[in-house]
Amino acid sequence: MSKLIIASIAAIALSGCVLAQEGEAYPPASDAGSCFARVLVPETSEIVTEQMIDEPERTEVKFIPAVFETYTHEVLVKEASKAYTVIPAQFITQTEQILEEPERIETRIIPASFETYTERVLVRPAYTTWKPGAGLHGGNIPDGGEEAGSAVSTGEPLARVEVPAQYEDVTRTRLVNPERAETKVIPARYRTISRQIVESPARVVEEDIPAVYETITLQRVVTPAQEETIVIPATYRTVEKRVVTGAGSVERREILCDTNASPETIQAVQQALNEKGYTVPADGDFGPETRKAMEEYQRANGLPVGHLTVSTVESLGVSVNQVD
Numbered sequence: 001m002s003k004l005i006i007a008s009i010a011a012i013a014l015s016g017c018v019l020a021q022e023g024e025a026y027p028p029a030s031d032a033g034s035c036f037a038r039v040l041v042p043e044t045s046e047i048v049t050e051q052m053i054d055e056p057e058r059t060e061v062k063f064i065p066a067v068f069e070t071y072t073h074e075v076l077v078k079e080a081s082k083a084y085t086v087i088p089a090q091f092i093t094q095t096e097q098i099l100e101e102p103e104r105i106e107t108r109i110i111p112a113s114f115e116t117y118t119e120r121v122l123v124r125p126a127y128t129t130w131k132p133g134a135g136l137h138g139g140n141i142p143d144g145g146e147e148a149g150s151a152v153s154t155g156e157p158l159a160r161v162e163v164p165a166q167y168e169d170v171t172r173t174r175l176v177n178p179e180r181a182e183t184k185v186i187p188a189r190y191r192t193i194s195r196q197i198v199e200s201p202a203r204v205v206e207e208d209i210p211a212v213y214e215t216i217t218l219q220r221v222v223t224p225a226q227e228e229t230i231v232i233p234a235t236y237r238t239v240e241k242r243v244v245t246g247a248g249s250v251e252r253r254e255i256l257c258d259t260n261a262s263p264e265t266i267q268a269v270q271q272a273l274n275e276k277g278y279t280v281p282a283d284g285d286f287g288p289e290t291r292k293a294m295e296e297y298q299r300a301n302g303l304p305v306g307h308l309t310v311s312t313v314e315s316l317g318v319s320v321n322q323v324d
Contacts, residue, residue, distance in 0.1 A: 027252050035257035039304035043248040047240050057234040067223040078212035089202040093194050101189040112179040117172060124166035130158045255307040265318070266290070269308065272316035273297060 027036035256265065263284030270282040270290055278293035286308070294312065298305045303312050 035255050035260055036252045037255045037257075037307045038250050039253045039255070039306040039309060041249050041251050041253075041304045042299065042302055047242050049238050049240055051236045052239050054235045054237040058232050060230050060232050062228045062230050064226050064228055066221050066225040068219040069222050070217055070219050072215050072217055074213045074215050076211060077214045080211040081209045083207045083209050085205045085207060087203050087205055089198055090200040091196040092199045094197050095192055095194050097190045097192055099188060100191045103188040104186050106184045106186055108182045108184065110177075110180050110182050112175055113177040114173045115176045117174060118169050119172055120167045121170045122165055123168045126163060126165040128160060128162045131161050132158060251304070253304050253307070254310045256310070256313065257307075261286075261308070268318045269294075269313060269316060272318050276316065 266286045267282050267284040270280050270284070273280050273290070273293050274282060276297060278297055280290045280293045281287075294308055295305050297303075297316075298309075298312055301315060303309065303315060
């Protein structure tokens with residue numbers, strides 16, 4: 001059920017009660033053209049502030065932890081000792097030439113060398129002899145003796161001829177270089193050897209190793225832990241309350257009606273409602289939308305509800321003098 005319906009029911013109930021009490025009583029005397037109607041005058045209230053306990057007073061035990069301080073302390077980790085280091089011997093390398101084979105003289109026999117050549121040798125010397133020849137009559141001279149002055153018994157002609165010397169090619173060998181002895185000096189032969197010579201002998205070095213300490217961080221109690229009882233006061237919060245200062249009632253109030261309100265006046269009221277945020281058509285006709293917006297405005301501002309009262313018009317800023 002809406003607030004409007006509840007308010008209407010309350011207005012009707014209150015109107016019935018008042019009518020029962022007053023009967024057919026009329027409004028007070030007023031100027032001609034005035035209109036009165038019974039309207040619901042809402043109850044009046046005011047907002048008052050009040051202190052309310054939010055949390056009551058209580059005691060609380062507070063634990064105060066111990067207070068420590070940090071300090072450092074040196075702890076022996078390793079005692080002092082001695083270390084022995086063996087330093088090996090140092091060597092140097094020396095090279096030396098050793099006679100491997102002495103110098104010597106070597107004699108070598110170089111054999112004789114020969115060459116082969118060809119020589120023409122007289123085998124038979126040249127000589128002259130008689131040979132048969134042809135005579136003038138073409139006859140042949142038979143072979144005859146070879147001795148000079150010999151006669152041929154045939155009486156055939158003989159010719160004295162020379163027989164050339166006879167030679168023959170003979171291959172011979174002759175000495176080119178006679179055999180000889182050659183002396184050669186072969187130098188001595190050496191071998192290089194390397195050997196290690198001690199430059200510094202091995203030795204042992206003694207070294208002192210100091211003790212090793214470690215710094216550790218420790219804590220010690222400066223103030224022991226303790227408990228403290230604290231009284232925590234009550235806390236309050238401020239709340240606002242609406243207190244009714246006057247009860248609602250139904251009263252006769254001067255209103256605008258069809259006899260004293262022109263369309264121009266209704267239009268001025270509608271424009272004022274629009275300016276207040278209540279959207280209504282500004283057409284000069286007091287219809288359901290305008291009535292609903294008027295009643296919402298009246299309830300929001302604590303004005304009598306039910307009719308367009310003069311107090312509502314004045315609250316909207318519309319001058320009553322504008323009413324025709």
